[in-house]
Amino acid sequence: MRDMLDLTAYPLDRPDSPEWQALVTRCQADLARDGMFNLPGFMNSDVAQAAAQMLGAKFESESFRHEREHNIYFLKSIPELPEDHPALTRFQTSNNTLCEDQLQETPMVRLYHWAPFAQFLAATMEMPALFPMDDPLSGVNTMSYREGQALNWHFDRSEFTTTLLLQAPEQGGEFIYRTDLRSETDPNYEGVARLLRGEDPEVRSLDVTPGTLNVFRGKNTPHRVGNVRGDRARVISVFSFYDRPGVAFTEQERLGFYGRAG
Numbered sequence: 001m002r003d004m005l006d007l008t009a010y011p012l013d014r015p016d017s018p019e020w021q022a023l024v025t026r027c028q029a030d031l032a033r034d035g036m037f038n039l040p041g042f043m044n045s046d047v048a049q050a051a052a053q054m055l056g057a058k059f060e061s062e063s064f065r066h067e068r069e070h071n072i073y074f075l076k077s078i079p080e081l082p083e084d085h086p087a088l089t090r091f092q093t094s095n096n097t098l099c100e101d102q103l104q105e106t107p108m109v110r111l112y113h114w115a116p117f118a119q120f121l122a123a124t125m126e127m128p129a130l131f132p133m134d135d136p137l138s139g140v141n142t143m144s145y146r147e148g149q150a151l152n153w154h155f156d157r158s159e160f161t162t163t164l165l166l167q168a169p170e171q172g173g174e175f176i177y178r179t180d181l182r183s184e185t186d187p188n189y190e191g192v193a194r195l196l197r198g199e200d201p202e203v204r205s206l207d208v209t210p211g212t213l214n215v216f217r218g219k220n221t222p223h224r225v226g227n228v229r230g231d232r233a234r235v236i237s238v239f240s241f242y243d244r245p246g247v248a249f250t251e252q253e254r255l256g257f258y259g260r261a262g
Ligand SMILES: O=C(O)CCC(=O)C(=O)O
Pocket: 151, 156, 161, 163, 175, 218, 223, 225, 236, 238
């Protein structure tokens, strides 16, 4: 792993060391304060960018073009809201996706199945353990956003999202978020409507560098990716972990997400 990760700054391979514990403590503090933590240079940026370059041809020839219209909830409707409520404003999302079976031999798949990675993430999230999926397509995905493509406003369905930026675009492609807009007890539909009208002063934007690991609590913090501009695509890997081993999506779910089951 030393050939691709900065294990000096981020000693994931030494979980019994005080340095590992100090890193975990720092990540926990960042999560509590900001709802996220970032580890710049976690993957060597040359390795990350080379991986993005190498996948360029695959994105052209065999990626799934994910194109959909959705609201911030990824739901058809919300029982307590009228259909024309501004919190249900619909937006366009577009990217090209490669699945785990198309990412074999890449640093991202090696990292995903390296047990100390899951062990570290679990510790930062204060969970007893985390496990990679047992699914041919879904555990690691890599998305490419070309000019005009973007991921639009949404709340995540999972507690945490773990990403690694491989390549940054010339312009745009920022990570845009609004911390704790809603809570378990307050859906704050009026706040959501204000956000979607572009009138929320607490929206923040983050520019990350290739190789940065980002762990983000997105269940109540809506977020989106700004429109990419310029010739270079934004390329990012997303890792999915669960609190138990052996999790897989059904064939039906895979068809829905990727247009194929295997
Ligand atoms: O591409 C990103 O930076 C964010 C990805 C994301 O929000 C998600 O996968 O839910």
